[in-house]
Amino acid sequence: MVQSAKAPGLVNIYAMDDQELEALLKSLGSQRFRAKQIREWVYDRNTHDFDNMFNLPKKLRHQLQLAARVGDMHVQDEQLSRDGTRKRLWRLNDGQLIESVLMPYKDNRRTACISSQVGCAMGCSFCATGQMGYKRQLTATEIFEQAARFSAELRAEDQRLSNVVFMGMGEPFRNFDAVMSAARRIRSELGIGSRHITFSTVGLVPEIRKFADICAEEGLEIKLAISLHAATDEARGAMMPVNRKYPIEQLIDACRYYVERSGRRISFEWALIAGQNDGVEEARELADLLRGLKAHVNLIPLNPTKGFGGETTGAANAQRFVQVLNKAGLSATVRVRRGIDIDAGCGQLADKNAGTDDAKERTKQLLRDAKERTQQRTGRTPGEGAESPVAHTE
Numbered sequence: 001m002v003q004s005a006k007a008p009g010l011v012n013i014y015a016m017d018d019q020e021l022e023a024l025l026k027s028l029g030s031q032r033f034r035a036k037q038i039r040e041w042v043y044d045r046n047t048h049d050f051d052n053m054f055n056l057p058k059k060l061r062h063q064l065q066l067a068a069r070v071g072d073m074h075v076q077d078e079q080l081s082r083d084g085t086r087k088r089l090w091r092l093n094d095g096q097l098i099e100s101v102l103m104p105y106k107d108n109r110r111t112a113c114i115s116s117q118v119g120c121a122m123g124c125s126f127c128a129t130g131q132m133g134y135k136r137q138l139t140a141t142e143i144f145e146q147a148a149r150f151s152a153e154l155r156a157e158d159q160r161l162s163n164v165v166f167m168g169m170g171e172p173f174r175n176f177d178a179v180m181s182a183a184r185r186i187r188s189e190l191g192i193g194s195r196h197i198t199f200s201t202v203g204l205v206p207e208i209r210k211f212a213d214i215c216a217e218e219g220l221e222i223k224l225a226i227s228l229h230a231a232t233d234e235a236r237g238a239m240m241p242v243n244r245k246y247p248i249e250q251l252i253d254a255c256r257y258y259v260e261r262s263g264r265r266i267s268f269e270w271a272l273i274a275g276q277n278d279g280v281e282e283a284r285e286l287a288d289l290l291r292g293l294k295a296h297v298n299l300i301p302l303n304p305t306k307g308f309g310g311e312t313t314g315a316a317n318a319q320r321f322v323q324v325l326n327k328a329g330l331s332a333t334v335r336v337r338r339g340i341d342i343d344a345g346c347g348q349l350a351d352k353n354a355g356t357d358d359a360k361e362r363t364k365q366l367l368r369d370a371k372e373r374t375q376q377r378t379g380r381t382p383g384e385g386a387e388s389p390v391a392h393t394e
């Protein structure tokens, strides 16, 4: 594999669009159709070493080794949950760490949850990323590459990445242009329709309006989820500092604008915290707040984080909450928790190399099993065309 850390001057294939890749090939004295071949190796066969791109002339392979690299991020650690959720810790070129998560579902959906910033400045009290503070923006390529790498690994195993949610580390609308650019590339280059892409925001009012306008102009159908968690300014302000800047009334106005411009319904996220926002009264307040809005409520049982003392709501209270909302005509579901045993759930991503020795040993075993299954299915060992995800773990 070409190691970018040792060769910082090399261009990253994931950062190049078709024209740029063709221009690079031209500058190397090669023909344009080679760009398609390179893309197939990278995006469909998950091949990172130009030397293994067997249908390219030897000279070009050598030139590419000197001029380019595939990928700018390194897998620092990976954990596999009992439910198949895979959490990955990436080391970026400047040594910063981010996490992304891949969730397989029984109906063959494969959802990547990706990060938009290193850390987050929004300071929501219940969220591990918020607790670590803000480090820096991710570039559009770093955002795109998280999804592209999962996509390539799945394709090499005859599977397909079907959905991408911007619910990892960071506030997507605080990195607006990079996130929009990454989403456009996920659609055009990974073939994931915009209605299978979801942005989740803490509730930045001007950006919600701007997002609505851009989607309408470009015909993008990216889904929008708003992290609400409380239906009064007092309660929301206590958990989410952003509410002091953009109080609930302004937020709901912006949501109405989004629904009008897009014609689509909007999702509201509500982390259920025992005794805090999971009672019948809070459910009624929420139903009143959203009355008349084309909306769906996603209830997330609170995931534990070190810096927040609140507890998860029990299943009975969660169901009661759903019933109150449904009775008021509001659709609501309780989200199935994924990857909780490896801290891969909503709001649990942080820049730590998490995991007990026990969890790490189990992960290694699960990865070995997965590798064996792949080999049995495809009849090839990693290195013969396709590289398995395990091969990238450093």
Ligand code: SAH
Residues within 6 Å of the ligand: 126, 127, 128, 166, 167, 168, 169, 170, 171, 172, 200, 201, 202, 225, 226, 227, 269, 270, 271, 300, 301, 302, 303, 304, 305, 346, 347, 348
């Ligand atoms: N910054 C964006 C997206 C990342 S957080 C946002 O806040 O929307 C993704 C989702 O996880 C948000 O809905 C967020 O409120 C929720 N979340 C954060 N911490 C959580 C926790 N401890 N338990 C459950 N959900 C949490």
Ligand code: SF4
Residues within 6 Å of the ligand: 120, 121, 122, 123, 124, 127, 128, 129, 130, 131, 168, 169, 170, 171, 202, 227, 347
């Ligand atoms: Fe940032 Fe979202 Fe976490 Fe709030 S919930 S701190 S906005 S990542």
